[in-house]
Amino acid sequence: MVKIAVLVKMAPDVTQLKIDPTTLAPRMEGLPWKVSDFDKNAIEAAVKLKEKGQATKITAYTFNGGPNALNLIKEPLAMGCDEAVVLTGPDTDGSGIARVLAEAIKKDGADLVFAGEMSIDRIAGEVGPRVAALLGMPSLVNTQEVLGVEGGKLKATRDGEPAETVEVALPCAATFNDEANKPRLPALMQILGAGKKPIRQVKTSDLGIADATLARKMAMTGNKAPKQERKNILFTGTDAAEQLAAALKKEGVA
Amino acid sequence: MQFQLTEDQRAVRDMVREFAAKEIAPVAAKHDREHSFPMATAKRMGELGLLGITVPEQYGGPGADYVSFALVAEELAVADASHSVIFGANASLSVGPILNFGNEAQKQRYLPGLSSGAILGCYALTESQSGSDAGSLTTTARKEGEHYVVNGAKQFITNGGVADLCVLFARTDSASKDAKGVSAFLVDTKTKGFKVGRNEHKLGLNASYTNQLFFEDMVLPKEALLGREGEGFKIAMATLDTGRIMAAAGSTGIARAAFEASVAYAKERKQFGRPIATNQAIQWKLADMDVTIEAARNLYLKAAWLRDQKQPYTHAASRAKLFASEMAMKATIEAVQIHGGNGYTKDYPVERYMRDIKIFEIFEGTSEIQRLVIARHVVGA
Ligand SMILES: Cc1cc2nc3c(=O)[nH]c(=O)nc-3n(C[C@H](O)[C@H](O)[C@H](O)COP(=O)(O)OP(=O)(O)OC[C@H]3O[C@@H](n4cnc5c(N)ncnc54)[C@H](O)[C@@H]3O)c2cc1C
Numbered sequence: 175m176v177k178i179a180v181l182v183k184m185a186p187d188v189t190q191l192k193i194d195p196t197t198l199a200p201r202m203e204g205l206p207w208k209v210s211d212f213d214k215n216a217i218e219a220a221v222k223l224k225e226k227g228q229a230t231k232i233t234a235y236t237f238n239g240g241p242n243a244l245n246l247i248k249e250p251l252a253m254g255c256d257e258a259v260v261l262t263g264p265d266t267d268g269s270g271i272a273r274v275l276a277e278a279i280k281k282d283g284a285d286l287v288f289a290g291e292m293s294i295d296r297i298a299g300e301v302g303p304r305v306a307a308l309l310g311m312p313s314l315v316n317t318q319e320v321l322g323v324e325g326g327k328l329k330a331t332r333d334g335e336p337a338e339t340v341e342v343a344l345p346c347a348a349t350f351n352d353e354a355n356k357p358r359l360p361a362l363m364q365i366l367g368a369g370k371k372p373i374r375q376v377k378t379s380d381l382g383i384a385d386a387t388l389a390r391k392m393a394m395t396g397n398k399a400p401k402q403e404r405k406n407i408l409f410t411g412t413d414a415a416e417q418l419a420a421a422l423k424k425e426g427v428a
Numbered sequence: 429m430q431f432q433l434t435e436d437q438r439a440v441r442d443m444v445r446e447f448a449a450k451e452i453a454p455v456a457a458k459h460d461r462e463h464s465f466p467m468a469t470a471k472r473m474g475e476l477g478l479l480g481i482t483v484p485e486q487y488g489g490p491g492a493d494y495v496s497f498a499l500v501a502e503e504l505a506v507a508d509a510s511h512s513v514i515f516g517a518n519a520s521l522s523v524g525p526i527l528n529f530g531n532e533a534q535k536q537r538y539l540p541g542l543s544s545g546a547i548l549g550c551y552a553l554t555e556s557q558s559g560s561d562a563g564s565l566t567t568t569a570r571k572e573g574e575h576y577v578v579n580g581a582k583q584f585i586t587n588g589g590v591a592d593l594c595v596l597f598a599r600t601d602s603a604s605k606d607a608k609g610v611s612a613f614l615v616d617t618k619t620k621g622f623k624v625g626r627n628e629h630k631l632g633l634n635a636s637y638t639n640q641l642f643f644e645d646m647v648l649p650k651e652a653l654l655g656r657e658g659e660g661f662k663i664a665m666a667t668l669d670t671g672r673i674m675a676a677a678g679s680t681g682i683a684r685a686a687f688e689a690s691v692a693y694a695k696e697r698k699q700f701g702r703p704i705a706t707n708q709a710i711q712w713k714l715a716d717m718d719v720t721i722e723a724a725r726n727l728y729l730k731a732a733w734l735r736d737q738k739q740p741y742t743h744a745a746s747r748a749k750l751f752a753s754e755m756a757m758k759a760t761i762e763a764v765q766i767h768g769g770n771g772y773t774k775d776y777p778v779e780r781y782m783r784d785i786k787i788f789e790i791f792e793g794t795s796e797i798q799r800l801v802i803a804r805h806v807v808g809a
Contacts, residue, residue, distance in 0.1 A: 245435050248435070248439065249439075252439070359443055359446060359447055359476065360443065361475060361476045361477040361490070362440060362443070362476060362477030362478065362481060362490035362492060363477050363485075363489075363490040365436070365439045365440060365443055365490075366436055366440075366490050366491065366492060368439075369435075369436065
């Protein structure tokens with residue numbers, strides 16, 4: 175009976191992000207939200223384990239996933255998660271988010287906690303390992319391939335040259351990036367069946383977490399895209415190619 | 429009025445959009461160039477539940493509605509028209525007759541396989557001397573005791589060369605010359621006497637096979653009859669009504685691909701020191717495409733919605749098919765124009781769109797036949 179908790183963040187689709195040319199701030203209005211990419215690698219790893227018969231139940235947890243969270247959570251369900259817990263509460267920082275997720279998982283119980291290595295919008299990479307710490311679990315990062323769960327241990331390889339093979343005693347946590355696997359496209363049957371799977375809505379107050387304790391200790395005070403300065407050098411003449419090559423060499427490009 | 433897709437419809441569309449962009453678009457030009465059937469991606473369409481999208485769960489399908497079905501046809505066509513047609517020949521032309529007119533045994537026998545892609549289907553109505561006037565077909569199915577013996581030939585049959593199942597229309601009443609004597613059959617293509625002829629060399633739609641089929645004393649058990657004797661023409665026409673929604677949606681998809689390529693190119697390509705998109709002459713072409721694509725989409729969605737509401741939709745489907753295919757023909761011609769000389773080469777996809785779209789004005793009822801159908805609704809029969 176191996177239960178897997180998967181952490182799923184809903185994030186704005188940054189591939190569609192436009193930068194305001196004057197303020198250099200990202201334009202967030204109107205951006206569609208989606209399941210953060212690396213979290214799909216975590217879901218895929220969990221679903222594969224279940225297909226191998228080495229996990230029995232997969233629960234997806236998301237916290238403050240925006241107004242469309244209840245709908246977006248259907249994608250993890252379509253991919254093969256059995257149920258979802260949609261958590262809401264006050265705006266908080268990485269440590270607060272990890273606390274909320276850890277409390278929810280503690281209540282339900284889990285032998286494995288899978289998460290994306292980082293989110294597509296904040297790229298902080300802190301929540302997975304923080305949740306592991308709060309739950310007192312060993313934390314495997316840069317997980318490449320999950321070899322299986324056997325004898326109370328998670329066997330996996332870690333990204334690297336050469337790849338490491340590791341065994342981690344359960345319960346444990348692991349984070350994944352896009353090198354780990356290829357997340358599946360759910361078939362129509364799964365997409366249309368996802369709405370029938372249980373979704374629990376839980377508030378942070380239901381978990382006994384006082385709002386005040388979630389107050390941000392870290393806040394973003396500015397966010398500007400790097401200025402793209404172009405050199406605008408024009409090479410002319412019959413040896414323009416040579417001039418360009420020489421200039422590139424000088425810059426250390428070639 | 430609820431003027432928006434349901435969450436399920438949107439989820440289906442988004443999945444197919446991703447599938448088409450990631451798995452079909454990268455191989456589309458290659459299959460077009462090599463005139464090869466895209467078996468791998470066709471099977472993937474089955475795995476994803478597209479090939480029997482409207483088949484209810486009890487017969488192994490996902491049981492989606494016709495709005496979703498149409499959205500799939502558009503999304504596939506954005507990546508590749510051939511895939512959209514391969515989808516349609518299966519999900520609409522083969523599944524439809526069985527779903528709507530088959531008996532329980534026939535549904536159980538064929539629908540799970542058609543849904544999963546384990547078997548592919550084709551729909552054989554047209555003959556060399558019987559196209560728009562489909563009721564005049566001359567392939568015969570002569571009853572002999574417990575069997576039918578089929579002789580004749582079919583022409584232009586999509587998926588004909590790769591199909592495992594053929595929905596075949598043949599004349600059971602040898603005395604009749606018109607639509608009344610036609611019956612429909614479900615034929616295993618491995619049946620003795622079933623022969624596949626050449627795959628036509630076409631202007632476009634190269635990745636979709638279009639075959640001649642020959643029947644030489646082909647013996648069918650009486651269980652192969654679909655519906656009742658003499659009901660064949662009704663089955664054929666009812667099937668084409670839904671097929672027209674699919675053709676309209678596919679046309680919309682091709683036009684969208686041409687439009688998106690044109691917008692990108694017009695913003696990028698510079699002449700006279702500025703992007704060609706800054707010329708009103710180009711902007712107006714793009715504006716016309718934008719409007720007519722949206723109009724076509726609304727027409728096919730309306731027809732699909734009517735079908736889902738179990739309301740009459742023949743007129744709506746004809747309107748959608750006629751408008752969308754002619755709109756898309758114009759849009760792809762303009763797309764090549766906007767691309768200039770590049771548009772005429774195979775380095776850019778728009779010449780393929782222009783070749784692929786033409787057939788949408790011809791199959792599933794030509795534009796002239798659509799006007800005939802529409803006029804009948806307008807001025808009465
Ligand atoms: C790529 C491709 C795929 C196809 N797939 C299939 C398939 O899967 N199954 C199948 O059964 N068939 C299929 N067809 C056949 C297709 O449906 C026919 O080609 C179409 O119905 C037109 O018939 P026809 O070619 O005989 O043209 P004709 O009927 O000979 O028409 C020639 C011209 O005359 C016009 N015309 C005919 N009658 C009238 C009239 N009464 N009033 C005004 N104008 C008229 C037509 O509109 C057309 O412009 C396919 C064809 C192609 C090319």
